[in-house]
Amino acid sequence: MKNLNGTHSLNGVQETSRNGHVHEHNGKSHSCCEHHNGSDSDELHDEMGDQHILTSLNTPLREDAFKLTDAEKITKIEGHFRQIMEVLGLDLTDDSLKGTPRRVAKMYVKEIFSGLNPANKPAVTLFENKYQYDGMLVERDITFHSNCEHHFVPITGMAHVAYIPQGRVIGLSKINRLVQYYAKRPQVQERLTMQIANALKESLQTEHVAVLLEADHACVATRGIKDVTSSTVTSKYYGIFEDDAYRAEFLKMIRLA
Numbered sequence: 303m304k305n306l307n308g309t310h311s312l313n314g315v316q317e318t319s320r321n322g323h324v325h326e327h328n329g330k331s332h333s334c335c336e337h338h339n340g341s342d343s344d345e346l347h348d349e350m351g352d353q354h355i356l357t358s359l360n361t362p363l364r365e366d367a368f369k370l371t372d373a374e375k376i377t378k379i380e381g382h383f384r385q386i387m388e389v390l391g392l393d394l395t396d397d398s399l400k401g402t403p404r405r406v407a408k409m410y411v412k413e414i415f416s417g418l419n420p421a422n423k424p425a426v427t428l429f430e431n432k433y434q435y436d437g438m439l440v441e442r443d444i445t446f447h448s449n450c451e452h453h454f455v456p457i458t459g460m461a462h463v464a465y466i467p468q469g470r471v472i473g474l475s476k477i478n479r480l481v482q483y484y485a486k487r488p489q490v491q492e493r494l495t496m497q498i499a500n501a502l503k504e505s506l507q508t509e510h511v512a513v514l515l516e517a518d519h520a521c522v523a524t525r526g527i528k529d530v531t532s533s534t535v536t537s538k539y540y541g542i543f544e545d546d547a548y549r550a551e552f553l554k555m556i557r558l559a
């Protein structure tokens with residue numbers, strides 16, 4: 303387990319490798335990729351991806367993003383993916399490959415990128431806080447699978463979430479569902495962290511929210527720098543969690559301090 307004690311920055315991003323080396327970035331930081339120093343144009347494009355230029359807290363979507371139905375999107379993506387496979391030289395008449403374009407298209411639209419569509423946002427019902435519980439509620443070790451928006455390969459990790467109820471409480475599985483909803487988009491870890499934190503703040507009608515994500519990025523492990531030991535930690539604290547004591551209790555509860 304990583305020890306963030308003494309190195310954790312407020313709302314910051316860290317890359318922690320298992321040899322204990324902690325690497326801290328400021329604001330526009332990397333969450334999944336290596337630094338490049340190359341200068342040719344391919345390298346420059348890689349570099350733009352790898353620098354994780356965060357344009358906005360909202361996932362960049364065009365206004366016409368949902369003009370096509372899911373079925374229309376699947377048909378289009380199927381055709382494009384078939385072309386990619388053909389360009390790569392694959393024989394699409396092969397039994398094993400012929401279903402792949404449609405399979406990938408369905409997976410994109412219905413599963414791994416289904417969180418792009420606001421229609422899929424989980425409805426959150428709040429309950430009256432009958433027990434008058436006013437302590438910290440921590441939901442830890444929520445496994446999530448997302449995809450890096452620069453390489454379209456998996457980001458796999460765990461989310462840890464805490465809040466302090468103000469009057470109303472939420473069904474626990476709803477926290478899980480919100481995490482999954484935002485994970486099912488092309489993402490960068492920083493934005494995913496912020497989107498989860500903001501959605502919880504809004505849904506729970508409380509200022510006091512903490513979110514910490516630890517994740518492994520396939521684009522770091524399987525290509526480029528091919529580092530299989532590093533992982534990336536991001537966090538966002540709102541309200542009382544900006545206070546050192548509360549943050550320390552949260553980190554303790556998720557076994558990171």
Ligand SMILES: [Zn+2]
Nearest residue numbers: 334450452521
């Ligand atoms: Zn990446």
